[in-house]
Amino acid sequence: GQNIDQPTEMTATEGAIVQINCTYQTSGFNGLFWYQQHAGEAPTFLSYNVLDGLEEKGRFSSFLSRSKGYSYLLLKELQMKDSASYLCAVRDSNYQLIWGAGTKLIIKP
Amino acid sequence: ETGVTQTPRHLVMGMTNKKSLKCEQHLGHNAMYWYKQSAKKPLELMFVYSLEERVENNSVPSRFSPECPNSSHLFLHLHTLQPEDSALYLCASSQDEGTGAAEAFFGQGTRLTVV
Numbered sequence: 001g002q003n004i005d006q007p008t009e010m011t012a013t014e015g016a017i018v019q020i021n022c023t024y025q026t027s028g029f030n031g032l033f034w035y036q037q038h039a040g041e042a043p044t045f046l047s048y049n050v051l052d053g054l055e056e057k058g059r060f061s062s063f064l065s066r067s068k069g070y071s072y073l074l075l076k077e078l079q080m081k082d083s084a085s086y087l088c089a090v091r092d093s094n095y096q097l098i099w100g101a102g103t104k105l106i107i108k109p
Numbered sequence: 110e111t112g113v114t115q116t117p118r119h120l121v122m123g124m125t126n127k128k129s130l131k132c133e134q135h136l137g138h139n140a141m142y143w144y145k146q147s148a149k150k151p152l153e154l155m156f157v158y159s160l161e162e163r164v165e166n167n168s169v170p171s172r173f174s175p176e177c178p179n180s181s182h183l184f185l186h187l188h189t190l191q192p193e194d195s196a197l198y199l200c201a202s203s204q205d206e207g208t209g210a211a212e213a214f215f216g217q218g219t220r221l222t223v224v
Contacts, residue, residue, distance in 0.1 A: 004151065033212060042113070042199070042215035043152075087152070096165070097213070099151040 002026045004100035006088050011106045012078055020073045020086050020103045028093020034062050034073045035087040037102065043087055046073070075105075083107045112136065115200050115216035122190065123224055130185040130219045132200030140205060141183040142213065143175060146197040158183060190223045197221070 003025045012018040024032070031050040035043040049055055049064035049071060061074040075082055085102040092098055113134045122128050134141065143155040157165035158177040172194075174186040183200055197220050201213040 008149065040217075042217045044215070045212040048212060089152075096154065097152075101149055101151045 002092060002098045004088055004090060004098055006086075006100040006103045008101070009104045009106065011108060012075075014078055014080060014107055014109050016078050017074065017076050018078060018105065020075070020088075020105065022071045022073070022088035022100055024069050024071070024088070024090045024098070024100075026069075026090050026092045026098050029066060030091040030093065030095055032062075032064055032071050033089045033091070033097070034071075035089065036084050037087060038084045046086075078107050080107050080109070113200055113202055113214050113216035115198075115219055117219055118217065119220045119222075121222045121224060122187070124190060124192075126190075127186070127188040129187065130198055130200075130221075132183040132185075132216055134181055134183075134200075134202040134214070136202055136204075136214060138202035138204050138214070139180055140203050141177060141180075142201040142203075143173075143183065143185050144199040144201060144215075146199055146218070152199070156185075187221075190221075192223050195221055195223045 006022045033048050034046040036046050037043040047062035049062050052064055054061055054063045059076045064071045085104050087102045088100040089097045116131045140159045142157050145153040154167050155169045156175040161177050172189050176184040197218045199218045200216040203211045203213045205211050
């Protein structure tokens with residue numbers, strides 16, 4: 001079966017750095033997405049990786065290793081507004097998105 | 110108005126009621142989706158429409174009935190639901206059905222409670 005694993009919850013301190021990991025086992029691979037979802041709001045697109053390596057976008061970076069079935073989202077200079085759930089999703093060989101259950105990130109002052 | 114808009118934001122319905130969820134996208138996308146989001150569970154894809162034709166139905170019970178009258182509007186008709194159907198129902202749209210880097214844009218969802 002297809003599976004996306006990510007930690008259920010993480011806690012970090014304002015101003016610090018946090019890395020949210022995502023491992024996947026899917027039938028084929030056509031890209032990996034990270035989304036941010038604040039409580040009660042719509043998921044919003046953060047990043048897309050299809051080739052190995054690091055994609056940097058401001059305070060957020062996303063890394064992909066296809067051979068290891070592994071990605072991480074790196075958040076730097078954490079702000080209180082970064083408290084949210086972070087969803088990892090992989091597009092399989094049928095171009096269907098397979099979603100993880102999300103990682104709830106709690107930022108403490 | 111921009112993006113993906115869903116109405117209502119909250120809905121409480123009895124098991125014998127019939128109600129409809131509405132989604133409207135103003136992005137010019139040609140694919141629209143219904144997802145179910147339950148607490149601490151992955152997003153579950155329910156239906157996919159591409160160019161107003163249904164291309165995916167992931168074994169969703171018949172008490173959920175989608176309708177896509179045009180590329181900008183998507184409905185989810187609900188009848189005789191069960192308490193376990195209580196969840197957040199999210200609508201999304203994208204340009205092209207999932208190819209390339211086309212990310213999905215989500216609405217804020219309808220929080221459905223079945224009593």
